[in-house]
Amino acid sequence: MKILYFAWVREKIGKSQEELEIPDAVKTVADLILWLETKGPEYEAAFANKETINSAINQSHVDHSTQLNNANEIAFFPPVTGG
Amino acid sequence: MKILYFAWVREKIGKSQEELEIPDAVKTVADLILWLETKGPEYEAAFANKETINSAINQSHVDHSTQLNNANEIAFFPPVTGG
């Protein structure tokens, strides 16, 4: 699965994207965040304040309770600040 | 007193402005309209539908009950349609 990071999430994790094999037990976006946090302190730092992390599956906004199902691409980013 | 006419009020009266001596008995805008109507059928035609006639004294909107007092310039015109 392709995972993308933007803005300070990207900076904290130290990469803009990666391709990862997700264990079957990881069902939801929230599960994925918990699993990513086991990968190292940079992930823990990025996801420390989960309420401020927005997520998108296949380029559509989703909340953390959303099932991953057929996701090809998941992105994590702070609240948007364009305009 | 200088009296100005605009749009179809001007066209019906057949002039855009005139200088008139107003009798002392003419106290308000409404009085002035009644007095102008005695000046000929073109004035009667212009003021036939008084509710649609807007007026301004010294270039500020006023309603027909307004006293003429120190008016130098009075204008009559249809509801405005700019913009």
Place this chain on the structure above:
Amino acid sequence: MTIRIQTEDFDITKEINLLKEERKKSGQQDVGAIVTFTGTVRDMAGKTPINSMSLEHYPGMTEKELTDIAEEANKRWPLLGTTIIHRIGDLEPGDNIVLVVTLSSHRHAAFEAADFLMDFLKSKAPFWKKEQPLEGEANWVDARDSDKQALSRWEK
């Protein structure tokens, strides 16, 4: 604050830049939001095809009313620049009629002030439109009730 009555066309980008330059002279670049409204001539009046339009106004009173309206908008919202330009004379379908520009630090002030300026201009500024249909006599445009009603949105 810029108020102009003119026969010639206007350029929106140029008018915005003039306001931005003027504000920049204050030493600050605190403009974050710019709203413009442009009114243009349509080719139909209801079901009647229109060939052209002419705009008459009340010189002197027009400038006074537009200045009053702009000052009122500046009292109600923290504006950093205001322009109102209204064309007079003969216009054709597609032509620009009126331009309102508002500058502010924040977008809701700029939006509301431009909306307010147009509502008041439509009901207060002494302009009159005469439409020339493709066939038949020219006729004066009637005022719209909806324009009068729009004013009530701004009662304090």
Place this chain on the structure above:
Amino acid sequence: MTIRIQTEDFDITKEINLLKEERKKSGQQDVGAIVTFTGTVRDMAGKTPINSMSLEHYPGMTEKELTDIAEEANKRWPLLGTTIIHRIGDLEPGDNIVLVVTLSSHRHAAFEAADFLMDFLKSKAPFWKKEQPLEGEANWVDARDSDKQALSRWEK
């Protein structure tokens, strides 16, 4: 409907004329109202003087979100043209960031749709601003609660 993400600046008059030309190809000149919103870079973030700003986005999702927002606006209001342009990359105080243009026959539709587009863009479109102060570290701009609250105005 025009959606563009670009590093270069835009010209507001030119973008309006493109929409007017496109609409004119339909054989009608029924545009009576044109509203534009332009967002620009301010030189202060609260009390901190800003030297520059950089804008990051999520390629692919950005275009998708902006298209969705524009389509929703076109469902809600009778628009005759819509443009959204958002710049990315490095910008300085005074620079344009975003442009929204709406064309309609009547002014309230054009005003409301532009206001709506900006509220949704601010809360939904995946852009992130990083500010470089005159002194010290660059930092990511925080989202504003007021932008989230602005959305509730449009709930049906």
